[in-house]
Amino acid sequence: MxxxxxxxxxxxxxxxxxxxxxxxxxxxxxxxxxxxxxxxxxxxxxxxxxxxxxxxxxxxxxxxxxxxxxxxxSHVFDNYMIDNLCTVLNTPGMSKSEKSAIIYSSAIHVMQDMFESDISASKIMRVKELMHETIKRVISSEVTAASLLQLSTHDYKTYSHCVNVALYAIGIGHEYGLNEEELHTIASGAILHDVGKCRIDNCIINKPAKLTLEEFETIKDHPEHSHSILLENGETNPNILEIVLMHHEKLDGSGYTKGLGKNDISFGTQIVTVADIFDALTSNRSYKNAASFFVSLKTMKVQMKTQLNLELIDALIKMMGRA
Known part of the structure; x- marks a missing residue:
């Protein structure tokens, strides 16, 4: 709620x-x-x-x-809040922490509902509208991506992971001075990047141990599932579709699903990849504890230096200092 x-x-x-x-x-x-x-x-x-x-x-x-x-x-109240989000956020005297809590909780609610019931074109549109409102508030400095992310419990659930990745991506893109339309495209791709996991057996998704090679191969299908779900629900923006399909590609060609290299991976996708990995590293899983921000950033900058855009990691560091 x-x-x-x-x-x-x-x-x-x-x-x-x-x-x-x-x-x-x-x-x-x-x-x-x-x-x-x-x-x-x-x-x-x-x-x-x-x-x-x-x-x-x-x-x-x-x-x-x-x-x-x-x-x-609770459910009725949450829907009331989301439907009236813009009006509520314009309430005079509302603090940054209050606005951050409303935005973050609204996003969690929408994504949890999507994963636990069904995915539809109307729900996808609602998610995009929520991202649009979030970006407006970040650009106007009413909230920051970092102030929103302070509300994360860092307990990994697919729906909360999607929200966190979108917020990290917004923050990184904002550091780069991307415009509102560019940020909205990246945020939409980010928050929808893992919707394909709803087509994978929950026993694999929630397995409390390391995946077998066969299970990992099954997991690797989720970008294509995400891509298909968006197409089935009327998505036509090629940049959003590219992000959900390619968010596990790496600059050195070691990623999946197609093993693309740096020149074939869009800047927006590179942002979402960095956001995706950082949230995964800093989240508690049933089989591992969350790594600290420092350890996670070191892992990305040292062990993954050929795979990721290091300038984007620097932008992530700057963004996290703006809570």
Whole structure:
């Protein structure tokens, strides 16, 4: 569930807290709002109601700055937040940390829903719209890619990995001064780069040990699966399609699926490859602990120096210093 702020509120089992600023005024909710009276939670706005301007002002005057919802309404609340993301982010006085939490949690929710239910053209479009809104906020300096990534738990799940890779890619591209359209193409390819893993047996994807050679060969099919899924859902941007198909290619020709060399791998794909590897190295897996940022960067710059664009790794280092 989306939690819009890192601020700590009193905990009630079966309920989630969030700042009052994330609720739009005079707009139907679809979920019940509760407030804390000091001893227990009481219903304040019913699901069919709305939060009115004078009601909010009265609450703030009485030092009520947050609501609760039942965890059973989490999915409805998350969809409400995503549908109104732009409006919520434009709330006066909202801090960078609050905006970062809303954006990051929204992206996690959309990708988790995609992997755990089904992939459709409408969900892909929603992901792209979310990336577009994220990039606008990064360009305007309301948030940074690093401030968004600070919210990662570094526990590897395919959906969270896709979100992290997209954010690293946005940050690297922004360091290079790429324009909004270029960043959107790269971010779209990055967040969708692993959707093909939904066509691979979960026993392989989630195996708590090193893969066998046969299992690894199966995993190596996922870029082509990702490419096919996007085509099936109407993707026509050749640069996005190239990123999802080629994100495991290496500059020295040692990658897959086609063993391409430096001259055949686009700059956008090279960015996503660096982002992909860095997030994988710095994430906890069932069979290995996450490496530190320093160790991961050293691994990439020393052991993988012929495979990766080293200038992009330098851009990654600069980006991570802008939290």
């Amino acid at each position: 989306i939690q819009s702020s890192a601020k700590a509120f009193k905990s009630y089992p079966g309920y989630k807290a969030f700042t009052i600023e994330t609720i739009l005024l005079d707009k139907p909710l679809g979920f019940t709002l509760y407030i804390d009276n000091g001893e227990k939670l009481i219903k304040y706005v019913h699901a069919e109601g709305m939060l009115q301007t004078d009601t909010k002002e009265r609450l703030i005057q009485n030092d009520v700055d947050h609501f609760y919802i039942a965890t059973g309404d």
